[in-house]
Amino acid sequence: MRRYIFFLFLLITLFPNLSNAQTEEKILEEISLSASDPDVFTEDLTAQLELLKPLQKNPLNLNTISEEELQQLFFLSANQINQFFLHRQKSGPFLSVNELQVIPGFTNEVITLMLPYITVKPSNTFKLSDLRKKSLDNSAWSMFTYSRTLQPAKGYQITDPERSKYLGSPDRLLARFRWSHQDKLLFTLNMKKDPGEPFFAAKQRYGFDYYAGSIYYRNIKQANHLILGDFHVQLGQGLIVWTGPQFGNRNAIAPILQQPIGIRPHTGMTESRFFRGIAASFIKKNFQFIPFLSYKKETATLNHLPDFGWVVTSINYSGLHRTPSEQRNRQTTGIFNAGTSMHWSNLNWKLGLGYLYHQLQYPLQPRPTYYNQYRFRGTTLHQLNAHYQYSFYNLLLYGETAHSLSSGWANYHGLTASLGRKFSFNIRYRHYQPNYQQFFAQSFQAQSNLGNEQGAYLSLAYHPSRKFDWISSFDYVQFEKPRYRVRLPSEGWLFQSQMSYIWYKKGYLRLRYQYKWFQEDFPAESKLQSRIANVLRHQLRLNFQYKLTDSWMLNNQVEGRHFAKDAAYPKRGFLALQDLIWKNPGNPFSANLRLAWFNVDSYDARIYTYERDVLYAFSFPSFFRKGIRTYANIKYRIGKSLEFWGKAAHTHYFGIDEMGSGLDLIAGNQRTDIRFQIRYSWN
Numbered sequence: 001m002r003r004y005i006f007f008l009f010l011l012i013t014l015f016p017n018l019s020n021a022q023t024e025e026k027i028l029e030e031i032s033l034s035a036s037d038p039d040v041f042t043e044d045l046t047a048q049l050e051l052l053k054p055l056q057k058n059p060l061n062l063n064t065i066s067e068e069e070l071q072q073l074f075f076l077s078a079n080q081i082n083q084f085f086l087h088r089q090k091s092g093p094f095l096s097v098n099e100l101q102v103i104p105g106f107t108n109e110v111i112t113l114m115l116p117y118i119t120v121k122p123s124n125t126f127k128l129s130d131l132r133k134k135s136l137d138n139s140a141w142s143m144f145t146y147s148r149t150l151q152p153a154k155g156y157q158i159t160d161p162e163r164s165k166y167l168g169s170p171d172r173l174l175a176r177f178r179w180s181h182q183d184k185l186l187f188t189l190n191m192k193k194d195p196g197e198p199f200f201a202a203k204q205r206y207g208f209d210y211y212a213g214s215i216y217y218r219n220i221k222q223a224n225h226l227i228l229g230d231f232h233v234q235l236g237q238g239l240i241v242w243t244g245p246q247f248g249n250r251n252a253i254a255p256i257l258q259q260p261i262g263i264r265p266h267t268g269m270t271e272s273r274f275f276r277g278i279a280a281s282f283i284k285k286n287f288q289f290i291p292f293l294s295y296k297k298e299t300a301t302l303n304h305l306p307d308f309g310w311v312v313t314s315i316n317y318s319g320l321h322r323t324p325s326e327q328r329n330r331q332t333t334g335i336f337n338a339g340t341s342m343h344w345s346n347l348n349w350k351l352g353l354g355y356l357y358h359q360l361q362y363p364l365q366p367r368p369t370y371y372n373q374y375r376f377r378g379t380t381l382h383q384l385n386a387h388y389q390y391s392f393y394n395l396l397l398y399g400e401t402a403h404s405l406s407s408g409w410a411n412y413h414g415l416t417a418s419l420g421r422k423f424s425f426n427i428r429y430r431h432y433q434p435n436y437q438q439f440f441a442q443s444f445q446a447q448s449n450l451g452n453e454q455g456a457y458l459s460l461a462y463h464p465s466r467k468f469d470w471i472s473s474f475d476y477v478q479f480e481k482p483r484y485r486v487r488l489p490s491e492g493w494l495f496q497s498q499m500s501y502i503w504y505k506k507g508y509l510r511l512r513y514q515y516k517w518f519q520e521d522f523p524a525e526s527k528l529q530s531r532i533a534n535v536l537r538h539q540l541r542l543n544f545q546y547k548l549t550d551s552w553m554l555n556n557q558v559e560g561r562h563f564a565k566d567a568a569y570p571k572r573g574f575l576a577l578q579d580l581i582w583k584n585p586g587n588p589f590s591a592n593l594r595l596a597w598f599n600v601d602s603y604d605a606r607i608y609t610y611e612r613d614v615l616y617a618f619s620f621p622s623f624f625r626k627g628i629r630t631y632a633n634i635k636y637r638i639g640k641s642l643e644f645w646g647k648a649a650h651t652h653y654f655g656i657d658e659m660g661s662g663l664d665l666i667a668g669n670q671r672t673d674i675r676f677q678i679r680y681s682w683n
Contacts (some may be wrong), residue, residue, distance in 0.1 A: 048074055048245050049616070050267050054183050055117040057139075062094045062120050068224075068283075071259055074245070075113055078259045078398065079416045079424075080105045082391045094120045101466070104394065104418035108466055108502055138181050141681035145174040145614065148195065150672040155196060155322070155663030166196035166322045166663060173199075173208070174269060176616075186216040188229075188267050196322030196663075203330050209321050212274075214265040225281035230266040232274055233292060235341050236387030238443035239402035239410045239432075239450070240356050243273050246442040262290050262341075271319025272298070273440065275337060288343040297331035302362065311365040323663070334361040335439075350389040357382055358439055371484045374408075374452065376437040381405075383438060394418040402441075408433035410450065412443055414457075422464055426473075428457040434481040446477045446492070447484075454478045466504060472497040485520050488532050492518030507546035507553070514539040526567060533566035537605075551587075555579035563605040573600035575607045575623055588637040593630070600624040614645035614677040627653040627669075645677040 051072065060069055070081055080103075087103045088094070097120055100106045148170045158165035175191040192210040193199055200207050214229030232244035237260075244266070262281050266274040275294035282289045299316040312333050321330045341354040358381040366372055387400035399413030414428035430444055434452040441450040444457070455477035462470045476493045479486065498512040516537045522528040541559040548554060561573040577596035584590070592612055600606055603624050611619035612633050623629070631649035638644070653659060653669040660666050 048268075050178070051264060052117060054180060058183065059117055059119040062088075062097065062100075062118055063122065065118075071261055073114060073117060074259065074261070076110070076259065077105070077416075078389065079396045079418070080110070081259065082396050083394070083418060086391075086393070093122070096120055102421070104421050105424060107463065107469060108504060138179075139681070139683050140177075140179040141679055142178075143174075143176040143616075143677065143679040145172075145617070145675065145677040147172045147673065147675035149666075150674065151666045151668065151670065153660065153663060154665040154667075158663075164323050164325065164663065167202055167324065167327065168193070168196050168198040168204075168322065170195045171199075175208070178267075184218050184220065186218075186265065187213075188216070188265055189213040190267070190269060192269050192271070194320055194322065197320070198327075202327050203321070210269070210271050210319060212266060212271075214267075216265040222282075223280045224283050225263055225279075227263055227265050227279045230274055230276050231279045231292070232264050232266050233279065233290075233339065233440075234260040234262065234264075235290075235354050236260060236352060236385055236400040236402075237398070237412050239387075239400045239412060239441055240354055240383040240385045240438060241339065241440040242442040243275065243440055244268075262288070263292065272317035277337075286344055286346055288341075288345075290341040290343075292337075292339050294337040295334060296337075297334050299326070299329050299331060300333040300362075301329055302332050305365070308363055308365060311363045312360065313365060313367055315364075335359070337439075348391050350387075352385075352387045354385045354387075355383070356385075356440075370482045370487050374435045374437075374481065376404075376407075376439075381437060381439070400443075402436070402438075404435075404437040408436035408451070410436045410438075410441070422462060424461045426457070426459045430455050430457075446475075446494075447479075452479055452481050452483055454480065467502050468500065469502075470497070470499045486532060487521055487529065490519035490532055492516070503546065505547070508543070510541075510543040512539075512541045512543075520565075522567060528567070533568075535563075535565045537564075538562040551582055551584040553581040553583070555581065557609065559607055559609070561600075561605045561607055563602075565604070571601040571605040573605035573607050573624065574598065575600075575609065577609065579612075589635070591632065591634045593632050596623075596629045597627075598623040598629070599626045611649075614647055614675055615643075615679070617647075617675070617677075625653050625656060627651055641680055641682055643679045643681075645675075647673075647675040649673045 055072065060072075067081060067085065070076065070084065083103050083105050084100075091099075097111075097115065097118055100111050100114070101108075152170065153166075155164075155166035156170055171193070172195050173191075173193040177187075177189040179187045190210070190212045191208040193204075193208050194210075197209045198204045212230045214227055214231060217226040218224065220226065234242045234244065238246065242260070244264070263279040274296075275292060276296040277292065277294035279292035279294075280290070299319075299321065300312045301314045301316070302310055303313050304310050315333075316326070316329065321327050336359040337357065339354065339356040341352060343350065343352040345351070360379045363377070363379045365377055366375060382405040383402060384405070385400055385402040387398075389396070389398040391397075394417055396416040397414075398416075399411070402410045410430075410432040412428070412430045412432075414426065416424070416426045418424045428444060431454045432445070432451045436451045438450060443450060446453060446455065455475060457473065457475040459471065459473035473496050474493065475495075476491075478489075478491045480489055482488060483490070493516075495515045496513070498510060500511075501509045514537075516539075518535050519532045520535055522531075522533050539559070539561050541557065544554075544556045546554050556579070557575070557577050559573075559575045563571040563573075575596060575598040577594055579592060579594045581592040582590060583592075594611070596609070598607065600623055606622040606624040608620055608622050611621065611631065613619040614633070614635075629649065629651040631647060633647045634645070636644045649672070651671045656669050658665055658667050659669070659671065
């Protein structure tokens, strides 16, 4: 504990920006509520919010903003960005930010998210005082977060040295430090210890299990972006590489067209799926050139085979190093990556070519199973891609073709159209061959691993007024070869529909329905291995949020799920929750409370729901069994520099004597989680 206190003292005193956390919280809530399942988003979503922070002090001028600058608002789709510039070209300079309301695709929610980061000024506005202020614009902040589950899990109570157990304490420690100069230089440093990991012990003799950082230069003479350290790469539509947050998943209501940002620093706490090395972006007139190099150690299981020598049978991307076996596999292999991308663009066209090279320290030889027969095996992989985007008035045509040399192909193409201010639609087609091989691809897909998938997607959006909108989508998918938990070729489809009624600046009422049909294996005990089962899931969710006064707001949610599978009894789940939120802009204190009741028959019918949390934390827990969950969040600001957050959550289950499994088994029917966070910031 003394070591924890030492690090907290170090971060607050030695690493001495005025915060505006309400904006980040609103963006995180709006994007998360559009998801049906938590796999749509990752913890790295919170990290992306950090890159918007400088814009709160220096908002983007809508009359001079470039496409690259507008892409910083990552919650905007490519079609919305295209419509913005089309409107500015036709109508001339903006007179007010309210003018955004007449642009197709810009709903009240989108405009509300944009407001903290935009402004309207004459294009020739220049003040010497602004230049002097900008030259002195230095800011920094440091943050420390502590959390743990109060009830001890089985893994912490084992004393037998011969048995697997957790080697560290149940504490989770996060430390962040940021320093920036104007909009040109950003220095980041992250440190993390997960529950169960040693601290100043075993392979963590330097304290934390995870260290990450970068130096990020922007708008320098030689390059418009330069990153030394840890970074993300996003190219095309993600068929060869897309690390960091990804918002194009089919499980979201009206998933947006991915807007690649090229390169950006990795500022999140995710311990995998990013690059470590050097990356740059050069722009000359209509051309952009992005080269990058990376070498990173990964946690992997090594085995010695007579015909191959040392090989990697699996790579663990969880970032957890709690047990003796996880410690033994920590950073046992290295992966070298090199890539480049070249883009050409004009007012209507964007064309790009990319190349990505992977070199593994040891050959990858996963144990053969029915679902991984087409996965990559070996030490070297080459990938190529070509992507395009064409805009013509209210039409946007886009796509990407990728090839892993000596194996398969991947294709993804789509069309988005705005039919006036009220209607828009989106058509997409994808075909990822079973033998298409990749390491860092993320795109529009139904599986966690991109490959062995062919599908067609259609969405329609109707916005008759500022108060009402309706969005529906349909996605059909085929899997040509076996996949995880499905021994035969299979298919499925997903229908989603959402209607919203909005009280401007007051609240909203949203009704969402989802129907999902897919196929998977029968349970092993049924001995029906020669065929597969049909599975369907209905989901209905009602959200109501309303601002009672300037300080008080109510949020209600009711959700039900129905799960049915051949040769099995149907499963049902129900959840109801009530939030009470108090937030006064003139008061340094804010808080929110939740009471939720759930009754879910089984894990198959589990229900996910978004929870508010401390700043830059991501909570999307699942509920099954029967019980009550409650939590309280508080935030307190002391002056302009010091902020404190706290969260306490308690779940009480009915009719059980234990929860969890394996080393995470907890005796009893109650679980209590606490989290505290402190941030010190200064200009």
